[in-house]
Amino acid sequence: MAIACRPFGQGPQVSVFTLGTMRALGSVQQMYDVAQEAFFAGINHIETAPAYGPAEVFLGKVLQRLSNEGKVPSNGWIITSKLLPGLSFKEGQRQLLGILSRVGISKIDNLAIHGINIQSHLDWALKGEGSDLIRWAFDESLIGQIGFSSHGSQSLIKRAIESDQFQFCSLHVHLLDPEKIPLAKLALRNGMGVMAISPADKGGRLQDPSQTLISDCDPIPPIQLAYRFLLAEGISTLTLGASQPNDLELAKNLANNDTPLTSVEQNSISNLRIKAKQRLGKTFCGQCRSCLPCPKDVPIPELLRLRNLALGHDLMIFSKERYNLIGKAGHWWEQINANECARCQQCLPRCPNNLSIPDLLEETHSLLSDAPERRLWG
Numbered sequence: 001m002a003i004a005c006r007p008f009g010q011g012p013q014v015s016v017f018t019l020g021t022m023r024a025l026g027s028v029q030q031m032y033d034v035a036q037e038a039f040f041a042g043i044n045h046i047e048t049a050p051a052y053g054p055a056e057v058f059l060g061k062v063l064q065r066l067s068n069e070g071k072v073p074s075n076g077w078i079i080t081s082k083l084l085p086g087l088s089f090k091e092g093q094r095q096l097l098g099i100l101s102r103v104g105i106s107k108i109d110n111l112a113i114h115g116i117n118i119q120s121h122l123d124w125a126l127k128g129e130g131s132d133l134i135r136w137a138f139d140e141s142l143i144g145q146i147g148f149s150s151h152g153s154q155s156l157i158k159r160a161i162e163s164d165q166f167q168f169c170s171l172h173v174h175l176l177d178p179e180k181i182p183l184a185k186l187a188l189r190n191g192m193g194v195m196a197i198s199p200a201d202k203g204g205r206l207q208d209p210s211q212t213l214i215s216d217c218d219p220i221p222p223i224q225l226a227y228r229f230l231l232a233e234g235i236s237t238l239t240l241g242a243s244q245p246n247d248l249e250l251a252k253n254l255a256n257n258d259t260p261l262t263s264v265e266q267n268s269i270s271n272l273r274i275k276a277k278q279r280l281g282k283t284f285c286g287q288c289r290s291c292l293p294c295p296k297d298v299p300i301p302e303l304l305r306l307r308n309l310a311l312g313h314d315l316m317i318f319s320k321e322r323y324n325l326i327g328k329a330g331h332w333w334e335q336i337n338a339n340e341c342a343r344c345q346q347c348l349p350r351c352p353n354n355l356s357i358p359d360l361l362e363e364t365h366s367l368l369s370d371a372p373e374r375r376l377w378g
């Protein structure tokens with residue numbers, strides 16, 4: 001079976017699904033079973049990272065075994081791994097050589113700088129020791145191309161895309177959170193590859209959707225609709241973290257669906273959005289970001305997006321999970337929750353939807369916070 005492949009920056013083409021190795025860490029055999037199924041499904045792109053514990057070592061052994069068995073995609077496996085920004089030149093050299101040694105390769109196709117989340121990370125890659133490291137890795141033919149992932153602001157991601165330093169990027173683009181689609185399209189126009197970060201799990205735990213979401217997407221399962229939406233938007237490849245061969249079933253079924261959205265799919269997406277807006281009524285946040293900046297740095301759109309998901313799509317578990325992570329994940333996620341709103345009202349005249357933002361933030365906090373705290377103003 002062959003899954004469609006798409007251009008990916010200046011490197012070899014990659015399958016529209018990418019096998020993520022973060023969920024097959026129980027044993028070498030588990031990763032072998034998943035990687036073998038990926039081969040049968042026509043997947044040629046595997047994503048790993050030093051941070052996934054034994055993943056790179058397991059992958060090295062699995063690739064060797066698959067090669068001995070002749071189970072290698074026609075143009076070989078394409079491998080992506082990651083380095084964190086901020087490393088010294090010497091430490092970066094040591095870590096890159098460590099990746100190559102663990103995976104058992106002399107050159108890695110795609111190296112991503114993982115988590116360009118703040119400006120100093122981008123500076124490191126463009127003009128700091130990271131820039132020296134990238135140049136050295138190219139000069140030594142240790143990498144095929146360089147990319148980045150980011151959980152940072154839209155403006156930071158735009159600067160990274162327009163820097164001409166990177167040939168691919170990994171972004172949070174999702175059916176239920178399409179705000180970064182324009183950035184993905186900018187990257188594609190600039191000749192970059194774009195990988196969607198975990199569109200099922202990070203896109204709303206779509207592997208375990210609410211009944212409301214299932215019925216809004218009917219007749220198409222939410223996870224399938226999410227994959228088809230991203231592929232139709234032109235995203236190069238979607239990561240899929242499989243823990244068992246069955247997890248790749250949907251990728252196999254969608255192998256020949258690399259086509260524009262059908263009218264049934266378009267209707268499902270439209271119905272999904274209409275139903276969510278109806279449930280939210282006049283409290284729907286359109287994510288335009290006009291309310292910013294807030295003097296207390298409250299990330300109003302991000303918090304009201306979680307409210308949109310919780311009340312519009314009944315994604316309460318996912319929304320609570322994300323809300324209660326605020327302030328606990330460093331620069332990987334928001335630092336300030338809705339409880340910090342001081343009701344100064346500066347955002348009110350800027351909202352085109354005339355939302356009563358402080359009231360909605362208060363409601364969001366009571367709805368999603370696991371440990372409700374007393375409001376600062378009362």
Ligand code: SF4
Nearest residue numbers: 294341342344345347
């Ligand atoms: S009312 Fe709250 S959210 Fe709005 S600007 Fe003031 S502190 Fe920020």
Ligand code: SF4
Nearest residue numbers: 285286288289291351
């Ligand atoms: S201005 Fe209003 S609609 Fe736009 S993101 Fe802010 S709260 Fe939402």
